[in-house]
Amino acid sequence: MSTAPQRLHPSAHDPRPIGVFDSGVGGLTVARALMDLLPDERIVYFGDTARGPYGPRDLGQVRDFTAEIVAWLAAQDTKLVVAACNTATAAALDPADPRPLRWPLPVVGVITPAVDAAVRATRNGRVGVVGTEGTIASGAYDRAVATAAPDVELVARACPRFVELVETGRTTDAEVLDVASGYLAPLVAAGVDTLILGCTHYPLLTGVLSYVMGPDVVLVSSAEETARRVFAALVDQHLLAHDRAVEHRFVASGDGTTFARLAARFLGPRLSDVDVEPLGWKASA
Ligand code: DGL
Numbered sequence: 001m002s003t004a005p006q007r008l009h010p011s012a013h014d015p016r017p018i019g020v021f022d023s024g025v026g027g028l029t030v031a032r033a034l035m036d037l038l039p040d041e042r043i044v045y046f047g048d049t050a051r052g053p054y055g056p057r058d059l060g061q062v063r064d065f066t067a068e069i070v071a072w073l074a075a076q077d078t079k080l081v082v083a084a085c086n087t088a089t090a091a092a093l094d095p096a097d098p099r100p101l102r103w104p105l106p107v108v109g110v111i112t113p114a115v116d117a118a119v120r121a122t123r124n125g126r127v128g129v130v131g132t133e134g135t136i137a138s139g140a141y142d143r144a145v146a147t148a149a150p151d152v153e154l155v156a157r158a159c160p161r162f163v164e165l166v167e168t169g170r171t172t173d174a175e176v177l178d179v180a181s182g183y184l185a186p187l188v189a190a191g192v193d194t195l196i197l198g199c200t201h202y203p204l205l206t207g208v209l210s211y212v213m214g215p216d217v218v219l220v221s222s223a224e225e226t227a228r229r230v231f232a233a234l235v236d237q238h239l240l241a242h243d244r245a246v247e248h249r250f251v252a253s254g255d256g257t258t259f260a261r262l263a264a265r266f267l268g269p270r271l272s273d274v275d276v277e278p279l280g281w282k283a284s285a
Helices: 028-037 059-075 086-092 111-121 133-138 140-148 161-167 174-190 202-213 222-236 256-267
Strands: 018-022 043-047 080-083 126-131 153-158 194-198 218-221 249-252
Touching: 018 028, 018 059, 028 043, 028 222, 028 256, 043 059, 059 080, 059 086, 059 133, 080 086, 080 222, 086 111, 086 133, 086 140, 111 126, 111 140, 111 194, 111 218, 111 222, 126 133, 126 140, 126 174, 133 140, 133 153, 140 153, 153 174, 161 174, 161 202, 174 202, 194 202, 194 222, 202 218, 218 222, 249 256
Parallel strands: 018 043, 018 080, 043 249, 126 153, 126 194, 194 218
Antiparallel strands: none
């Protein structure tokens, strides 16, 4: 990321889409944040629903899937790819990887943006992270925090049931609260004042997570932080688009109907009709 802000080139315009991928629907939280921040950008989203979830899988396998999906997105003429999945980022985009993969285009992961925001936010130097088994076992967050702020202590916790609960639409009931209290107990006991939501599904659990952690704990969403990082990368590399009325494309490797049903939950329902009720308002003649 640049330290000195660039001057925006008024004529710079790159209409190619941004590629975004995840093991399934979870990365749509990142796509949502990108749409909010970059409304003129087209997105090609790939959800690997046939092979997801990635969390319980072997990381070497997830690394291979990631390489395959990035190559596919590059072939769709995308200008930049967002690995909108913490497990894929941990498996294939770890800066400490002794055999780093080479990408044909810029690829932005979700771990570094979230870690940078968390180490800036913490006041007591104790940060928590929650994620899938694969992400937490990889140690990618520990390495990223050690690089960004060696004095910050990281408390990491895998929360394997969260993905299944969110995908079945359960984000607020008593069992969710119970499960969250169990998973988060060590983080509360450790006194973390900042919590990284290290999984694309967890922004949908913000209410419960914030309730269990308490109002003084700052929640850092990798979705929002990553969208800001993408904005900066597009500006710095003169890759911004300035199109209106953009059409996004959604592709799933498995069942498209289930993908579409879950997508509404992650992406926000579309407005098809607006009722008009003018109350006392009258147009001036
Ligand atoms: N998208 C995954 C992540 O952010 C969660 C779902 C999965 O296990 O594949 O880690």
